[in-house]
Amino acid sequence: DEKKFSDKINIASTSGSSRISHSKEAIKASFLDSLFYGIGRVPALATPNDRYTALALTIRDRIFQQFILTTESISKQDARAVAYLSAEYLPGPHLANNLLNLEITAQTREAMEELGIELDDLIAIEEEPGLGNGGLGRLASCYLDSLATLGIPAIAYGIRYEFGIFDQVIKDGWQVELTDKWLHYGNPWEVVRPEIAYEVKFGGRTEHGADSNGKFQVTWVPGSEVKGTAYDTPILGYKGNGAVLRLWRAEAIESFDFAAFNLGDYYRAVEAKMLSENITKVLYPNDQAQGGKELRLKQQYFFVTCSLQDIIRLHLIQGRNLERLHEKFAIQLNDTHPAIAIAELMRLLVDVHQLDWAKAWHITQNCFAYTNHTLLPEALEKWSIPLFEKVLPRHLEIIYEINHRFLEEIRHQHSYNNAQIAGMSIIDESGERYIRMAHLATIGSHSVNGVSAMHSELLKKEVLHDFAGLWPDKFCNVTNGITPRRFLYLSNTPLAELISSYIGNGWITDLDQLRKLEPYADDVSFQNSWMEIKLNNKQHLAALLQKQTGIEIDPAMLFDIQAKRIHEYKRQHLKVLHILSVYLRLKKGELINFSPSAFIFAGKAAPGYIMAKLLIKLINSVADLVNQDTEVNDKMKVVFMPDFNVKNAQNLYPAADLSEQISMAGMEASGTGNMKFSLNGALTIGTLDGANVEIRQEVGEDNFFLFGLSVEQVQANKTAGYQPYDIYQQNQHLREVLDFIVSGALSQGDTQLFRPLYENLLYQDPFMLLADYQSYIDCQEQVHELWREPKEWARKSILNVARMGKFSSDRSIRDYSDLIWKVTPINKK
Ligand code: TH1
Incomplete structure (x- = not known):
């Protein structure tokens, strides 16, 4: 049936229809359609937010139309794609930017004027998605803009926080925080993809033993499980190409808390389900200081596993061999917030897809690249072992194995002494034991970069000094840029x-x-x-x-x-x-x-x-x-x-x-x-x-x-x-x-x-x-x-x-493309 459907519908002809054109008249007609058929309003009763939403939907239609062209040329050319993993994004208001990128600001303004609406009033009511704290999140959004503009196949993964960064008001000279309400009136720019959803496990224990064929096998028996559902926001580049911002939202699954569920304790099971949705409730409002909070670790793992499962699915549906994953995806870690991805990809490849360790490690190292954004000691992420083990028992084992192999290598092949080895270990054992995420990211990636010439030098001199000595070619600089x-x-x-x-x-x-x-x-x-x-x-x-x-x-x-x-x-x-x-x-x-x-x-x-x-x-x-x-x-x-x-x-x-x-x-x-x-x-x-x-x-x-x-x-x-x-x-x-x-x-x-x-x-x-x-x-x-x-x-x-x-962030993205990702822009016909 599906085949018939796709045979019958010619997307190009649909997108060429007069309704979806960029003329003033078409925009006017689409706007009225969106108002009436999209949100069920007649002009006389439409609130300012209704009008804003109707215009946003009108513009979104035109973005999707552009996207069809990009998507078609990507799949035709079988190009290597970039997956950008970031816990934060700060896209800013979408409406005016999308009008600019579509080059339809003037005719949209006229269309609205003819309907008695001031375009700037609609632009002014948009609530921006505050899904980040500052520079790091805004950088990710500038990079997405440049990826789209340059026509580099890209998908940016992150978290759909229900409450983004707080709103700041000043009372009596003091800062007072109000909760962010960016989703209060709905979000016309995103599309939920209920069929793109993955299971995410937490806690429990691992079982080691032979499977029915006698093959050694590790099984993770989780203590709880949630589902991550994809919410896509199309990001339009200047004059045409596009990229996708895919944000994951935590949703309860039926059998969330196995203990409660099995006991038939209905209320406890429902309560557990509610709690499971907390994972994506709120952005941690700290810039460069994380306090080892369990929920934060869960957020990080949650979005990382959804993203990696999605990458593997996208790879496999193209009929490709998993062993060539690194040839098709360059995965960039925006600081260490997604660094658990190193262990998670190993788990998916070894435990789930049954690859042997060496092969999996080769793929992992060649997929990942890590960007460091700070030298501040309080911002260098570390997780206490007991907390980490409680949330991710299997990943702790995998990290120990990665670390063991790495330490063996430097001890025997490079003759490092005990003090150096202790300094480079993924595990900090100087006091209470911690996992150093920057070390995991560095060891598991083929590239490590700082964000300005000076910072990249200091990174090699200080925080990652011994690694730079070991792998001088792994380190490089990409100076930040802005769109x-x-x-x-x-x-x-x-x-x-x-x-x-x-x-x-x-x-x-x-x-x-x-x-x-x-x-x-x-x-x-x-x-x-x-x-x-x-x-x-x-x-x-x-x-x-x-x-x-x-x-x-x-x-x-x-x-x-x-x-x-x-x-x-x-x-x-x-x-x-x-x-x-x-x-x-x-x-x-x-x-x-x-x-x-x-x-x-x-x-x-x-x-x-x-x-x-x-x-x-x-x-x-x-x-x-x-x-x-x-x-x-x-x-x-x-x-x-x-x-x-x-x-x-x-x-x-x-x-x-x-x-x-x-x-x-x-x-x-x-x-x-x-x-x-x-x-x-x-x-x-x-x-x-x-x-x-x-x-x-x-x-x-x-x-x-x-x-x-x-x-x-x-x-x-x-x-x-x-x-x-x-x-x-x-x-x-x-x-x-x-x-x-x-x-x-x-x-x-x-x-x-x-x-x-x-x-x-x-x-x-x-x-x-x-x-x-x-x-x-x-x-x-x-x-x-x-x-x-x-x-x-x-x-x-x-x-x-x-x-x-x-x-310009275009220069930064070209640097990443040439030096690190080895990707080239697609040629749109
Ligand atoms: C910032 C850096 O402070 C800033 O200098 C840089 O221009 C920007 O990143 C983009 O590279 C950082 N923001 C954060 C936020 C968190 C943790 C570390 C950093 S570094 C939560």
Whole structure:
């Protein structure tokens, strides 16, 4: 029957139908169809959300139509595909991006207008999927955009968290977390695939013995089981090709808790079923600090096994031999969150598909590649053995076996000594025993990469030093990148259009073409148009901030912005020290040349990170003081923009004059916000950290405000026994600023509130704010000197954008494709 059906239906002719065309009339007709037949509404009764949903469905139809072409050419060409495994994604709002990629924004706007609907109103009500914490999740989404745009066959796997990252509101200066409700009104972009579902086992025990044919066999007898169901979101690349974001949702199966089920204990069985669905309930809201939580391990294993079972199914339905899995799939591990995949693929190949160990190991190593995103010790994942054994008993055995073989190899073939062997073992036995996930990922992959040139070097020097010595060729660098579609064309359309009017629009898919802007850097009329757009963007942001916070800022001010996760290593408090230093000097009548500035912050703090939350309170307290003070508030304003997410970020980057990238050298693996600001014409004030190093190299030393210690200096300082208190005593101005924080002036006389922060800086200062303070203050003076020369500023701003080509995620994906995945784009007919 199925054969007949597929013979009769010619997809190409269906997709060529007039209903699905991209004309204004067709969009209008589809919209009304979607409203009526898709969600059962008549126009007169349609709510704004109904209209949004109807338009989303209208656009989704057109995306699927594009996808048919991609899918057909992939299966024809039998191309090697990429499977990207990530616990986090931050796609941002879909509607406007999809319109842009389909190139139908104009006619859609007109179609809506003719129906009396404002397109921007519909765009504004979309709730973005906040399925990630920050840079790591957004990077995965930029990469998916580039994979789709370049036409590389790809499927991105992850978790369909019911509650994504919390919404941040500010109450009395403090962060308050509200649960995310992204699915509250439904999600028109996804399609559930109930028939694509896999069983996931947990706990129980293993049985070792011969099967009926006398073959040695391990059987995992689980304690519980859930089902993972696929939810697909089509991701459209620019002008056509597509990729799929396949997210797994945990669902109960009938016989979830075997013990309860067998006893006929109905209520306990139902309760157990409910609990099983908790696995995909909520995203852990910690950036780079995981606390060994059982549910987190279950989340990781859950999405990994579903993804690997799916990959194997896709491979086998093509009639291919499992022994050639690595020839058809390159599987990228986005940090160690999916690293359990190494053991799981071994289990599937050996226990389930009966391959012998050596063959399975060859396939596994050749499938996987691992990206490390951080050197922070608290972010290096480790699982205590008892917890791990309780959840994944079979995987513990497999990891022991992998480790045993690896240690034998280095002991005998490479003559490593006991100390080196203990240092490289997957098991940390220095105290309580742990599994080191970075070691598992490194040993089980054929490639390991860092995310900026500097980070990749440090990775080889520090965290994975001995592995780099053992396998020098396994290590490489792929510097992060960002998609110019969302982060320039979509979020700063006026600038994009100005650029295109001078150099054509080739830059959208070939960002190096921005170099053609260089000759116009000195062109006064180009400079004027450039700065006029910036001013407009600042007006737009000022209006938004006024709506969100009630604080008014003058768009003519210098917009000095730091937007990223709140973390001590990122040093938002260094920026606060600078602001207070400006404030105190203005109060004394100094700094007569100071140009009026708006200091803008945005970022979420992990709910359990006390110091980060205190930092938010500090910023808002400084804001209260400064913004009310009529002696200074025409020269400075401080604003904390609540709820930093992709949508808000798209309003920040285009409006920035100055981008703050001020982490302590050696701490930020790459950063990607640094790229987004610079691509939108902000100048950077920054340290030699992460990708800042490469940004400075590209834009030129003269077009980047550098300050602070280098990594080498940071390390030398630490070795020498860093004494922040000495700096405090020697620098009178710094002392005034720090003492002001605990003077009570920021906290209605309360001298205790900010004391923990103050004492931490004076006596510990793990991120060396005090060491970099004066250098930062002096550098800010240079910023203000340049700001007084608008033409010079405009020139440098233009040069920054012109030289950002390297930081396109298209370049990153080409690097991954050439260096690691060995995949090539499909040629769409
Ligand atoms: C970030 C890094 O801090 C940042 O420098 C980098 O640009 C970004 O990844 C993309 O490569 C990381 N985010 C996380 C989040 C978790 C664990 C580790 C990292 S590293 C949960």
